[in-house]
Amino acid sequence: MQLEVIGVGGAGCRIAEAIRRSDPAEHSFVADAFAFDTDSASRVGLEAIPDSHRHRYGETSEGGLDGNLQRGLAVGEEYVDELSRRLDAGSPSVADAFLVAVGLGGATGGGTVPHLVGNLQTLYDAPVYVLATLPARRELEPPPGNDGRADADGHVRPMAEENAVRTLDRLDGLANAVICFDNESWLKRGETVADVRDRLNRELAARVAAFFSATADAGGGADGAAETIVDASDVGRILGSGTDVATIGYGTQRVETDGGGSRFGLGLFSSEPSVETSEAVSAVETSVGKALRGKLTLECEPANASRAMLVVGGPPAWLNRRAIADGRRTIESATGSSEILGGDAPRPDGEDVFAVVVLAGVDPVSRLEALRSRTRPLDRGRRDA
Ligand SMILES: Nc1nc2c(ncn2[C@@H]2O[C@H](COP(=O)(O)OP(=O)(O)OP(=O)(O)O)[C@@H](O)[C@H]2O)c(=O)[nH]1
Ligand SMILES: [Mg+2]
Numbered sequence: 001m002q003l004e005v006i007g008v009g010g011a012g013c014r015i016a017e018a019i020r021r022s023d024p025a026e027h028s029f030v031a032d033a034f035a036f037d038t039d040s041a042s043r044v045g046l047e048a049i050p051d052s053h054r055h056r057y058g059e060t061s062e063g064g065l066d067g068n069l070q071r072g073l074a075v076g077e078e079y080v081d082e083l084s085r086r087l088d089a090g091s092p093s094v095a096d097a098f099l100v101a102v103g104l105g106g107a108t109g110g111g112t113v114p115h116l117v118g119n120l121q122t123l124y125d126a127p128v129y130v131l132a133t134l135p136a137r138r139e140l141e142p143p144p145g146n147d148g149r150a151d152a153d154g155h156v157r158p159m160a161e162e163n164a165v166r167t168l169d170r171l172d173g174l175a176n177a178v179i180c181f182d183n184e185s186w187l188k189r190g191e192t193v194a195d196v197r198d199r200l201n202r203e204l205a206a207r208v209a210a211f212f213s214a215t216a217d218a219g220g221g222a223d224g225a226a227e228t229i230v231d232a233s234d235v236g237r238i239l240g241s242g243t244d245v246a247t248i249g250y251g252t253q254r255v256e257t258d259g260g261g262s263r264f265g266l267g268l269f270s271s272e273p274s275v276e277t278s279e280a281v282s283a284v285e286t287s288v289g290k291a292l293r294g295k296l297t298l299e300c301e302p303a304n305a306s307r308a309m310l311v312v313g314g315p316p317a318w319l320n321r322r323a324i325a326d327g328r329r330t331i332e333s334a335t336g337s338s339e340i341l342g343g344d345a346p347r348p349d350g351e352d353v354f355a356v357v358v359l360a361g362v363d364p365v366s367r368l369e370a371l372r373s374r375t376r377p378l379d380r381g382r383r384d385a
Pocket of ligand 1: 008009010011012014015038039064065066067068102103104105106107108109110133134135136139157160183193197198200201
């Protein structure tokens with residue numbers, strides 16, 4: 001499947017850039033990547049997204065909107081048509097889906113994304129998925145011992161949690177699904193989002209790429225093509241259309257690849273290196289286990305998931321069918337759901353076996369419940385701002 005990836009605001013633009021960089025040449029799923037921000041400073045470091053696909057808007061707001069969501073919403077409303085027109089530099093009308101990246105907590109992304117998602121839903125038939133980060137608690141206050149100031153560009157964002165909840169509320173009923181990445185749980189002690197955002201964005205992009213690149217494969221089972229291919233409609237079924245929350249798990253296992261075989265493929269002898277069945281089974285089991293029980297992009301109770309998708313990929317000789325089927329049963333019993341889709345992603349040049357698990361409809365999520373409980377009730381769901 002082919003995605004139009006659109007980043008809005010500082011975080012959104014950086015995440016769109018990271019996804020574009022992670023897009024594999026051979027199974028490319030990014031048709032276009034765009035970066036929209038009110039702040040010209042966020043262009044710094046954007047290299048994979050061409051100039052034609054970057055746009056600064058909201059002329060009065062040089063330097064961003066500094067967390068003022070009210071203004072963000074007004075600017076978003078005013079400029080949404082302009083932004084939608086900018087997408088014509090790509091190929092939005094043939095996209096299989098839109099992936100709109102945003103850092104929840106700010107004003108630019110949080111204010112524009114609800115308007116943009118609504119607009120895309122009326123302009124195009126393709127589903128609109130939002131990829132959203134949740135703010136870390138430590139962003140709310142200045143770091144201790146710093147005269148009440150935040151470090152270089154690690155803004156203090158006292159409104160981050162409230163903004164995040166309000167933007168999520170506004171997306172309800174507009175976005176097909178919201179794939180979450182929780183900054184809080186991906187930060188280590190003492191780290192700030194500003195310090196380690198490139199690492200966070202790489203981690204997130206790796207998961208997004210592992211999942212969506214499997215949907216860009218050719219099927220058929222022969223010559224390293226996927227045997228069970230996942231496509232845009234499978235993704236649509238799992239992510240749904242009711243603004244359900246989704247989370248991604250990812251696990252990899254380094255394996256011994258026989259360089260003379262599949263990697264160079266010119267030898268007269270086996271084009272498939274021989275792999276012990278037991279080793280292949282164990283590599284698949286291990287990566288599925290890591291994906292399911294390792295750190296998810298948003299921690300949740302797998303048992304709460306309504307639907308799930310498992311993709312297992314790697315060098316073809318390692319993709320043991322029986323182990324992949326077992327992996328699916330593992331996901332089935334962990335989620336208690338029967339709506340599980342699975343696919344495989346042969347990577348003849350790969351050096352790892354990997355598994356990606358997408359859990360969807362995972363509400364209630366304790367982290368989101370906590371965010372909501374800390375938000376002043378009056379502001380919840382208020383749509384007149
Ligand atoms: N994972 C990740 N999160 C980020 C990054 N940058 C910011 N964030 C998070 O996203 C939230 C919003 O920050 P920005 O995206 O900079 O905000 P904005 O949309 O530009 O809005 P304003 O700057 O307020 O106009 C922050 O509170 C952080 O939690 C990033 O590069 N990666
Ligand atoms: Mg900004």
